[in-house]
Each structure stands twice: as structure tokens, then as C-alpha cells.
Amino acid sequence: MKNSLFFLFLSLFTFHLSAQNAVFENGVRKGILKFKLKTELIAGQNESTSKLDLLLQSLDVEKREQLRSKITKHKGRNLKRLFPRSTNASLENKHKKHGLHLWYTLDVDESSTILNLIEEFSALSIFDIVEGFYEKKLTNDGDYKMLTDKEIKTFSMSNNNYFNDPFLGQQWNFHNTGQLGISPSPADINMYAGWDIQQNASDIIVSIHDYGVDVNHPDLQNNIWVNEAELNGTPGVDDDGNGYIDDVNGWNFREDSSGVIPHFHATHIAGIIGAENDNGIGVSGIAGGSNGTGVKMMTLDWLDSFNVGMSYVYAADNGAVISQNSWTFGVPDLYEQSTIDAINYFIIEAGNYAGSPMKGGLVVFCTGNDGADVVMWPACYINVLAVTSIGADSKKADYSTYSSWVDLSAPGGHGIFIGDTTAVLSTMPNSSYGYAGGTSMAAPHVVGVAALVLSKYKHHITPLELEFSLRYGANNIDQYNPGYENRLGSGLIDAQKALDFLSSSNDSSSFRKNNSSVEDEIELTVYPNPASSEFKIYSEEYLDGEIRIYSTNGQLVTSHKVNSKVSEISVSDYKKGLYFIKIIDKKGKSILKKILVE
Ligand SMILES: [Ca+2]
Ligand SMILES: [Ca+2]
Ligand SMILES: [Ca+2]
Incomplete structure (x- = not known):
């Protein structure tokens, strides 16, 4: 009960923050516009001249007057870069290579309708792109159920699991023996057979773009990414020179600080990917390893922040090669090009360092819980993997967004709205455990398996080959889902087959020659x-x-x-x-x- 009150407090707090920061109209934030300039605006860094003045000076007389009148009309002010200039010169050059320095924000009249402003400013033909800040949402916004004391006691008596983690027997999503008594076809990701092949993922950094992960959770703490230079450095000093002060485990982009605030959504997701295995407590995690061999999870606390894109830039610049995302834009069909630009930065620039497991990054998104065939960004973007959710019976969950653009299915449970035991069991903040459901919980299954596959084939696999390995041997679930054919992706991910993909024992042996x-x-x-x-x-x-x-x-x-x-x-x-x-x-x-x- 104490725990529940704690979470209630947390969710009220975060809701308050979002309400305070932003007012949305039809999914678009009021009071702010984004531009992408056609060319670099500010060559010199004369701080005494405002960026707005520099922008105006850069135009010919006619354009200058047109833009000036628009700015005056809509009370435009405070022009600044969307992706702040990095204090690290080599990172800043990398960002420029991808045009991130061309994006600016402009504060405008709170009462203006942003969609009209986008039209007006676009018509000036001064900018490459004009867009707003679109609302983003978690795909499970607060439906969860904590384990009861009675459940903890009952589950703890089970000692017949693959690992000695007492709750593993309840994790039907990994190994489904019909625990839930569900027919016709018990669904799981075939994890026990997968673990027979690979358990270690210690050389893989996964970035979790969400609220904050509880980095002190006893079942997670050994698998949290650590920035050693900051851990062993001086408080208040940017010891590794990456532009962020004291970023030991990641960054809080909402508050622009090193302190991430533990949240149920991110913490539950982290447990699915990388709760520690065989440590005698709690749950198991797909790539959790044991005795320090688990995946390294970076926590990027950004939801509600206007600066989502920075979390992808940070992740790529600090070693992550797989990006976990359980959020969508608030309304079908809407997306921000600036966010896609940042995702592309991750896809291209992740792993661009000596000894990295893979050159380039894999980005995984959940499809959303709209329960319809709609176009949800960024999941539908062809260069990311989109994951929808099924229950323990291999049936699409009612809430799952399904479509021809879906790439894979994974367990998310049927129980999202009742937060019941048919959902997925994982870690919760404050050293606790609980059930949560949704496509939010499906996506991290794919991320966890991806980390294992990448660890097995590091240095010998491209991001596209990694994607293909995850799809490889996915189990077709059309027979359990009449009416949804070809709209649940390649099927239910299978950890064993994904891990077998490049091995010599099957037809794909010549897919990439050994050690090529x-x-x-x-x-x-x-x-x-x-x-x-x-x-x-x-x-x-x-x-x-x-x-x-x-x-x-x-x-x-x-x-x-x-x-x-x-x-x-x-x-x-x-x-x-x-x-x-x-x-x-x-x-x-x-x-x-x-x-x-x-
Ligand atoms: Ca730093
Ligand atoms: Ca420091
Ligand atoms: Ca454990």
C-alpha cells in the first residue's frame, strides 16, 4: 500500500510538470514554432547581436520586411537552436554534418493557432521546414498493478525455474507453460531456448527514451550504464567533456539535469530488457546476464520535454547502439521532421567509435495502444522497427495498434486497462515489482533479444542484418488472429531463432560468411x-x-x-x-x- 501511494504521488507530480509546461491544441503545442533554415544562419558568434536580428540581416530587403511583419504580428521572440551547440567541438561538427544546427525554435503568441502560423511562415519561402511541437504520449499512461504480499510469498516458493529468480515462473512472456490457463496457443518469445544460446550482453548499451529508470533498483542496478569518467570524476565538472555535467547514468532532458526521476513506465521496461538474472531476487530480464554480464541500460528522461531529439543525439554520442521507445505522437498521421532527423542521426551515427559492437544503430518503437489500423509516428517510419502487442494466447491485444507498417509482434498482455496478472510482470520503482501491459511492454522484448543477438555477432553485423535476424523465424500468428493478416508484422519474435540466424546450422549460413x-x-x-x-x-x-x-x-x-x-x-x-x-x-x-x- 505504501508503494501504491508513492506511485500515485509520482504520477501526480509528473502530470503536474507536463501541465505546467505546455498547452496543446489538437495535438500541437501553443506558443512555439520550429524552423529548419536553408543554410547556416550564424557564422560568427557575436553574442551581442540577437539571433533574430542575425536572421533578419541574412535576408534581402523584401524577405526581411515580410518576415519582420510576420514576427511582429505573432509576437515572435527568443530565437534559439533546437539542438543546443555542443561544448565539445568534435561532437558539434558531427551534429552539423547532419544539419541539426539548422533547426531553431521561436516563441510566438500563446493565443495563435500554430497550424495557421506554420502555413504563414512556410509561405515566405525562407525556411526549409516550418513545424510545431506535436504532443507525445506514453503508450501506457498509468495502468499497472503492484505485486501483493501474498503473491510475493506464493511466487517465492517456486524454485524450479531456469534461473533462481523467484518470479521467473510467472513470466509467461519468456516461457509460457500455460501459467495463466490460457488457450488455444500459449505464446512466449522462446526465451529459455534463447538463453541456452546466449545470455551475455555486457558489451551492448541500450538507451531507454522515456521517463526515468530507477537506477537503484536491486534487480537493475548492476545493469545500468555507467559513465565511468563522471562516476570517478568531480561533481559539478563535465569530466568526460561530452557537454553534460555529472551524467553518470544518462540525462534528465525535462529538467536539464543529471538526476533522473524513477517512473513506473521506464522502470518496468528496463526490467523486461535487463533485470539481472540468477541473482536470487525478483524477475529475470532478457539480456540481464548474471554476475555483471548484463546489458547496459542508459536512462534518458525526456517525456514532456520539447527536446526529445536531443535524447537520440545524446544516446548516439555516448555509446548506445539500440534505442528503446514506448511512446507515440499524440494524434495519428502527425510527426515532427526534427524528431525524425534526430532518430536518423542515431541510426547513422550510433556505434561510431573504436571497438563498438556495431556501426550504426537500431531503433525500436511500440506501435501504440489506439486499437485501430492507423498511422502512428514514429513507429511507422520505415527505418525503425515497430512492435505490436499480443496476449498469452497469441491473440492481438484489443488495444494494439495494428497495420501493414508493423514489423513484429511481442508479448504485452491483454491486461492493460485492468492491470491484472495477464499483463507482464517486471520491475517497479522503490525496489518493487508489478504488472503492466500494452505495446509499451512489447517493444522492450524486441530490444532485449536484439541486445543478445548483437552481443553474439558484434563486429560482424549491420543494423539491417540485426533487424533481419529479429524477424527471422518469427512465428506466424495469423491463424489466431483472423482479420489481422499481414498487419501484425513478421509475427511473434522468437529469441532462439533470432540468435540462430547467423549460425552455421541453417540455410542462412552463407548470409554472412564466418568472420567476414x-x-x-x-x-x-x-x-x-x-x-x-x-x-x-x-x-x-x-x-x-x-x-x-x-x-x-x-x-x-x-x-x-x-x-x-x-x-x-x-x-x-x-x-x-x-x-x-x-x-x-x-x-x-x-x-x-x-x-x-x-
Ligand atoms: Ca559529462
Ligand atoms: Ca562530474
Ligand atoms: Ca533477478
Whole structure:
């Protein structure tokens, strides 16, 4: 009971913060606009001149007067960079390479309708993009149930689990023996067989973009990312020179401070990915390892902040290679290009350091709990993995957002709105445990398995190959979900098959030759993409080898011999959807590409 009151207090507190900071109208925040400039505005850093004046000075007379009158009309003021200048010169240069320095925010009249302003400012043809701040929401906003003392006592008596964690027997999502008495088909991610293959993930950093993870939870504390320079450094000093002072475990972007505030949503997600295994307490986690071999989780507390994009930039700049996201924009079809730009930064720049497990990053999103076939951003973005939720019976949960753009299904439970025991059991703040459900809980299953796969194949796998391995062997659940065919992604993720993907024991053995390096990738272009009747593969060098086309769950659809610079592949009789193309030459070089057939 004490715990419940604590959480009630926490959620009231965070709600208050969000209410205080922002007023939204139709999913768009009042009082602020974002611009992307066409070129760099401020060459010199003359701080005595306001950025607004610099912007005006940079325009010709006619444009200047047009913009000035708009700014006056809408009380525009306080122009500043959306992605603040990094105090670290090499990071700042990297950010510039991706155009992040071109994004600015402008405060405007609180009473103006932002959508009208976007139209007015866009019409000036001064900016590359004009957009607002769209509302973002957690996909489980507070439905959870704490374990009761009686449950803790009963579960603790079970000692027949894969690990000695007392609650593992209740984690049907990992290993479903029909604990919940649910038929027809007990669903799980085949984790016990997966753990037979791989348990260690200590060299993988996962970033959790959410509220705060309870970094002191006894079942999580050994698997929290630690910035050693700050841990052993001087308080109040940016010891590693990354632009953030005392960022020991991550950053609180809401308050721009190093102190993250533990929240049920982020803490529950962290437990699914990486609660410590075989430590004799609580739950098990997919990539939790034991005795310090678990995944390293970075906590990025940003929800309600206007600066979501910075969390991706921070994650990529500080070592994360897999990004966990259980949030969506507030309204279907809406998205911010600035946020997508930041996600792209992570996809390209993550792992760009000596000894990193993978060059580039994998970004995983939940699909949302709208219970409909709608377009939810950022999950629907083709360069991220979108995960929807099923219950312990392999059926799509009622709340799950489903669509042709979904990539995978994973357990999230049926119990979101009643917070009951059919949901997922994991860690909660204040050293406790509880049930929560939703697509929020499905996405971290994919992240956890991804961390294990990446740890097994580090240095020998690209982000796209990692994605393909996760889809590989996903179990088709159409038979349990009539009416939702092709709208639950590749199917239910299977940890064992994902981990087996690159091993020599199956057909994919030549997918990447043992020990071949990702530097051996063939350079080529696949176009047009999306394709309707055919696509072409163009290579700078003469290509002598094989083209294989796979379905999204890893089944070989067809293969072609290739012996030229340009190859043309007809797809007119293909079903619409996503395919993977593997091109392998006779020297053992290869590359994986994704193509959408429309
Ligand atoms: Ca620092
Ligand atoms: Ca410090
Ligand atoms: Ca444990």
C-alpha cells in the first residue's frame, strides 16, 4: 500500500510538470514554432547581436520586411537552436554534418493557432521546414498493478525455474507453460531456448527514451550504464567533456539535469530488457546476464520535454547502439521532421567509435495502444522497427495498434486497462515489482533479444542484418488472429531463432560468411524503392554472384544468378510489402538491402 501511494504521488507530480509546461491544441503545442533554415544562419558568434536580428540581416530587403511583419504580428521572440551547440567541438561538427544546427525554435503568441502560423511562415519561402511541437504520449499512461504480499510469498516458493529468480515462473512472456490457463496457443518469445544460446550482453548499451529508470533498483542496478569518467570524476565538472555535467547514468532532458526521476513506465521496461538474472531476487530480464554480464541500460528522461531529439543525439554520442521507445505522437498521421532527423542521426551515427559492437544503430518503437489500423509516428517510419502487442494466447491485444507498417509482434498482455496478472510482470520503482501491459511492454522484448543477438555477432553485423535476424523465424500468428493478416508484422519474435540466424546450422549460413567483416560490404544501389513492377541493382564494379530475396520473416522467396553491373528483377507477381535483398559475390563480399513492393 505504501508503494501504491508513492506511485500515485509520482504520477501526480509528473502530470503536474507536463501541465505546467505546455498547452496543446489538437495535438500541437501553443506558443512555439520550429524552423529548419536553408543554410547556416550564424557564422560568427557575436553574442551581442540577437539571433533574430542575425536572421533578419541574412535576408534581402523584401524577405526581411515580410518576415519582420510576420514576427511582429505573432509576437515572435527568443530565437534559439533546437539542438543546443555542443561544448565539445568534435561532437558539434558531427551534429552539423547532419544539419541539426539548422533547426531553431521561436516563441510566438500563446493565443495563435500554430497550424495557421506554420502555413504563414512556410509561405515566405525562407525556411526549409516550418513545424510545431506535436504532443507525445506514453503508450501506457498509468495502468499497472503492484505485486501483493501474498503473491510475493506464493511466487517465492517456486524454485524450479531456469534461473533462481523467484518470479521467473510467472513470466509467461519468456516461457509460457500455460501459467495463466490460457488457450488455444500459449505464446512466449522462446526465451529459455534463447538463453541456452546466449545470455551475455555486457558489451551492448541500450538507451531507454522515456521517463526515468530507477537506477537503484536491486534487480537493475548492476545493469545500468555507467559513465565511468563522471562516476570517478568531480561533481559539478563535465569530466568526460561530452557537454553534460555529472551524467553518470544518462540525462534528465525535462529538467536539464543529471538526476533522473524513477517512473513506473521506464522502470518496468528496463526490467523486461535487463533485470539481472540468477541473482536470487525478483524477475529475470532478457539480456540481464548474471554476475555483471548484463546489458547496459542508459536512462534518458525526456517525456514532456520539447527536446526529445536531443535524447537520440545524446544516446548516439555516448555509446548506445539500440534505442528503446514506448511512446507515440499524440494524434495519428502527425510527426515532427526534427524528431525524425534526430532518430536518423542515431541510426547513422550510433556505434561510431573504436571497438563498438556495431556501426550504426537500431531503433525500436511500440506501435501504440489506439486499437485501430492507423498511422502512428514514429513507429511507422520505415527505418525503425515497430512492435505490436499480443496476449498469452497469441491473440492481438484489443488495444494494439495494428497495420501493414508493423514489423513484429511481442508479448504485452491483454491486461492493460485492468492491470491484472495477464499483463507482464517486471520491475517497479522503490525496489518493487508489478504488472503492466500494452505495446509499451512489447517493444522492450524486441530490444532485449536484439541486445543478445548483437552481443553474439558484434563486429560482424549491420543494423539491417540485426533487424533481419529479429524477424527471422518469427512465428506466424495469423491463424489466431483472423482479420489481422499481414498487419501484425513478421509475427511473434522468437529469441532462439533470432540468435540462430547467423549460425552455421541453417540455410542462412552463407548470409554472412564466418568472420567476414561488415567492411566487406559491396557498394551498390537498389532503385526504384518502393518498386511496383521491377527494381534494378546497380553496382560500380562488375558483380559476379547471387541475388537472394527474402520475405520479412526470413524465408527465401527467390534467388537469381548475377553477372553484370546492372540487374533488373521483376516483382510484378510479388505480394505487396517489404522484402530483404541479399547480394553476395563470389569473393564472399555481401550486402543486405530492404525494398518495399507497392
Ligand atoms: Ca559529462
Ligand atoms: Ca562530474
Ligand atoms: Ca533477478
